[in-house]
Amino acid sequence: MTVAAATATGLPALAALLGLFLGRRVRPVLIAVPAVLVATGLAIAVAAGIGDDVHESAVRLTPTGALDITLGLRVDGLAALSAVLVTVVALLVQIYSAAYLREDPRYSSYAALVSLFTAAMLLVVYTGDLIVLLVGWEVMGVCSYFLIGHHWETEAARSASIKAFVVTKLGDVPFLIGILVLGTGADSFRIRDVLAAVPEGGAGWVTAGTLLLLGGVAGKSAQVPLQTWLPDAMAGPTPVSALIHAATMVAAGAYLVARLYPAFLAAHATLIVLAVLAMVTMIGSALAALAQEDLKRVLAWSTVGQLAYMTGGLAVGGRDAAVFHLLSHGAFKALLFLGAGVVIHVVGTGALAGMGGLRHRAPIAFWTMTAGLAALAGLPPFAGFFSKEAVLGAAEHTAAGHGPVPQTAGWLVLVAGLLTAVLTAAYATRVWLRVFFGPARETAPGAEVPAHADAADYGRPTPAGEAPAAMVWPLIVLAVPTVLFGFVAFSGLPSLGGDLGYDELTPHLPTTVLALAAFVLGAGVVAALWRRDPAADPARVLGPLRGPALRGFDVDGLYAALVLTPTRLAAKAARFSDGAVVDTYVKGAAQSAWLLGGGIRRGQNGNTRLYLTGLFAGVVVLAVAVAVGS
Amino acid sequence: MHLVYPLVLAVLLFGIGLYGVIARRNAILVLMSIELMLNAVNINLVAFDMYLRDTLHAGQALTLFVITIAAAEIGLGLAIVLMVFRNRATTDIPELRELAEHKEGSV
Amino acid sequence: MNLAVAEHGFLSPTGAEIAFVLIGLVVLGSALLVVTTRQVVHAALWLVVTLGGLAAEYLLLTAEFIAWVQVLIYVGAVVVLLLFGLMLTKAPIGYSEPPDSAARIPAAVVALGATATLLTVIVDAFRTAYLHLGDDTVGSTEVTGQSLFKVWVLPFEVLSVLLLAALIGAIVLSRSRSRAHSGRKD
Structure with a gap:
């Protein structure tokens, strides 16, 4: 079992190495895709065979002094499922990129970096040692930096890559200290030992370590106050946004919390902080998403918000709910980004003002993205509805005073989650209507629209046909889990490795009603505004908030x-x-x-x-x- | 005879020689002053030889050596002074400042 | 012996002492003239007087061999050499050194300081020391020669080599103007 996991991790790394050395002579696709294909197969096999077991194996390469570092894997249900998500999305993105970046001169290094990223993410997912996890964590950061700066000819890409690197690194400093605190407190860096050492009722070092870890979580998952890098990171190629900045890397923060959940559960102060961060992030990002003028930036802000759902779910003790949302969000957000790539490919711009009436020109993108947006907005029976409902259910459960988590956190997450559900439905509807309905626009009239990096490469709209098959098929593949994954809620996820907190995933009546009401409210207001004047932007509902929201509430200025x-x-x-x-x-x-x-x-x-x-x-x-x- | 008499004579002679070495400009006169100082030492050597009744007669022997060395020194010193005079047309010691730091700007 | 030493006083000088002091005054006076006279050739002549006076002092100290050597080498050779030097450097007979009062004052200060220090130390140390003369065999040529060739023969020979080297060096230095000139230019 662990051998398969190790192989799955090693193959993309090998592909990256080969791609960097042979990329000029061999077609990069032939290296990158088979490697990740095999890795996907292995990850699925691992996940299928995992059951309730926890497989752990460690190799102690060399004595490393007082800090004993083992090169070990720890495969449990959580890791296996996350690995499946990572490999599947990576596989689809590699296939998609082969078409999307076909004429790009730096495609070979791009493919190698994506492979390297996949390997690093799998390392983070599978590893059983905190120091090794840190290695993968940092490699991901570097890959993200390079891939955001793929179009380094443009100023936006350069500054965005540096910003992403610096901001996430800012969070990594407390993250590293937090790892050291936990390692020192438990006298071992192995996750198993650390979790075993967490005393009943928490301890000072657990609280301190987890609070410090939150810095890295906030940096990687773009939570307040380190959220500013993610919208700018959209200057990277769209498949990269789908893989790294929507489905996998940004979810690593939430994944880490879930992985070390017993430690977090024992530190109530950390959970309260996490809840407050999630609340602020959710509402702020939803408002910002509603105001954005660029399709990818809308999706970026929505990613921030959905990640806040995950951290919020974790903050209220709903680990299974959060992981559920992580998985479903990974599927539908990857779908949305890849669909956005198709739309941009067709239109030649990322600006919402330059789109409209695309349901005829890009029918597959229309249908798949409709499913994705519906999942995002929380419309049953799509995956997003069930996972979001699970998070809200967990919050409600905690707010009612059940479970080990403070009630305050429950109330914070519940109220913010419902408010965000309204806003999410609103902006999902707005994007859906503005992209696929209304009059078709040939040119982008909006002067305030930021120049899009991708538009520079794909400036020629392709009037005939939608997009190459390699770009369309991943959408269809991803649409399947987007539609169906939610029903897992009734069967339950495989064991995530120990019963922790509130693990009920099936919808409950009060939260379901509230969530549906939120959806109807948000979508209805926007639809009504749209019907009154299809040419006007429904974002005007924000009123005076619209300007600040467009600029991400000027956090950068702050x-x-x-x-x-x-x-x-x-x-x-x-x-x-x-x-x-x-x-x-x-x-x-x-x-x-x-x-x-x-x-x-x-x-x-x-x-x-x-x-x-x-x-x-x-x-x-x-x-x-x-x-x-x- | 009191030992103090030759000793005081030697000290005074030495002081005069010292003054001459410093104050004189002409190199040959400086050499003469050096001779005065050497002679002062010789008086001391002879006087102490007599006073101590040295069986090895170290004082007298050393006096002879000093006289010899003084002769050699005068010979060499004069040769050097002559060469300096040939090259520089002067034996004035204050004017021989080749080894001083050059003024700024000069080579 | 000790009693005899104690009885020698400064107020009852012997004849030898009187002669020593008188000749010493002559020596010091002429030495002062050597270092102060303006006329270079005069200085050399006063040096003769000084060195001759010193030879007399050696005789009074019963070092007769030293005295004759003094006369032979200093008065006979060194002074003649110095006079040759003066003439070769074209010092006129009436040449007078330019007055250099700026250098004289520090020179006088240093010389007086040195003299005063030495006088203080020596007088303090040897106030009562007495020199018993009269054994005239001590400074005779025979005794000196024996000690020189018995005890001091090795330094003597080394010194002869030194003299030879000085001789050759002096010849080389003063021989050829052009050779020396080109040698300097290397």
Whole structure:
């Protein structure tokens, strides 16, 4: 079992290596796709055979001093299911990219990086050691950096890649410290030992370690306050957005919390913080998504919001619900992004203002994305409905005072989740209507629309036909789980490795009614506005909030004011103190040495008599000193 | 005879020689002053030889050596002074400042 | 012996002491003239007086061999050499050194300081020391020669080599103007 998992992890890494070395001679597709195909098969086999077991094996490569690091895998239900999600999406994205980036000169390195990313993600998913997990975690960050900057000719891509890297790295610093805190507290970095060492009722080191881990979680999963990088990361190619910035890497934060869930469950303070973060992220991102003018940015903000559902579900003790949402979201969000890629391919722009009436020009994208948007909005019977309902059910369960988690967290997540459900339905409807209905537009009139990196490559609209088959088929494949995955709720997920918290996934009446009401409210308002004036943007319902929401509530500006300006001022002060204060001492020392040297130089004038006088005078003085002293 | 008499004579002679070495400009006069200082030492050597009744007569022997070395030194010193005079047309010691630091701008 | 030593006082000088002091005054006076006279050739001549006076002092100290060597080498050779040097450097008979008061004051200070220090130390140390002369065999040529060739023969020979080297060096240095010139330019 663990051998299969290790092979699944190793194959994409090997493919990445081969792709980097042979990419110029062999067609990159022939390396990348078979590797990930085999990995997918292995991951599915592992998941099928896992049952309720936890398979663990570890190789201790070398003694590493006080911190013993083992190269180990820990395969349980959670890891197996997540690995299936990762490999399936990666496989589809690799196939899709072969068509999408067919004419791209850097396709070979792109394919290798995606393979490397897949390997790193699988490492994070399967590993049984926190330090090894950190390695995969950081490799993912680097791959994300490179892939966002794929179109590095454009300023937007360059700055977005640097921003993503720096912001996630900002979260990784507390993450690393958190790992060290947990490792020191448990005296081992193996997840099994760490979880076994968590005492009943929590402990100081558990709370501190998990709180620090939240930094990395917030960075990777784009939660408040580190959410700003994800919308900008859409400057990368659309398949990358689908794979990394929607389905897998951003879900790694939530996955990590689920993986270490016993530790989090024992730290109530961490859960409260997580709930507050999730609440703020959910509502803010939904408002921002409603206001965006770019299709991919809408999806990016919705990703932030859906990830907040996951962290919210984790915060209220609903691990199974959160993982359920992770899986279903991975499917339908990958579908949405790949569909967006098809739409962009057809229209030649990512701006919503340049779209409209596409249901005839891109019928497959229309039907599949309809399913995806419905899942996003939470319309039964699509997957998103069940998973979101499971999260809300868990929140309701906690708010009612059941379970080990504080009631406050339950209420926070429940209220925010319902409010977000309204907004989510609204923006999903808005996107659906603006992209696929209404009058077709040939040119993008919106001047405020940001220039899209992909549009530069696919500026020629393709009037005939929708898109290559390699781009369309993944949509159909992904549509299957989008529609059907929700029914897993009735059979239940495979064991995620231990019963933790509230693991009921079937819909409950109160939350179902509330969620449906939220959907009807959100979708209805937008549809009504649309019917009144199809040319106008339903986002006007936001009123004065629309401007700030479009700019992501100016969090970037806030950070600039809070961090950049003080840093610049401090740098100026440091420069001043260095130049005017420290240098004065240095220069003064040099000057005094210079003056002293000049004084002594006076004596070295070549006059032998002066030397002799000094010599004899010195001898006399010394003799007198000796005579008097003795 | 009191030992102090030759010793005081030697000290005074040494002081005069010292003054001459420093104050004189002409290199040959400086050599003469050096001779005065050497002679002061010789007086000391002879006086202490007599005073200590040295069986090895170290004082007298060393005096002879000093006289010899002084002769050699005068010979060599004069040769050097002559060469300096040929090259520079002067024996004035204060004017021989080739080894001083060059002024800024000059080679 | 000790009683005899104690009885020698400064207020009752012997004849040898009187002669020593008188000749010493002459020596010091001429030495002062050597270092102060403006006229270079005069300085050399006053040096003769000084060195001759010193030879007399050696005789009074019963070091007769040293005295004759002094006369032979210093008065006979060194001073003649110095006079040759003066003439070769074209010092005129009436040449007077330019006054250089700026150098004299520090020179006087240093010399006086050295003298004062030495005087203090020596007078303090040897105030009562007495020199018993009269055994005139001590400084005779025979005794000196025996000690020189019995005890000091090795330094003596080394010194002869040194003299030879100095001789050759002096010849090389002063021989050829052009050779020396080109050698300097290397």
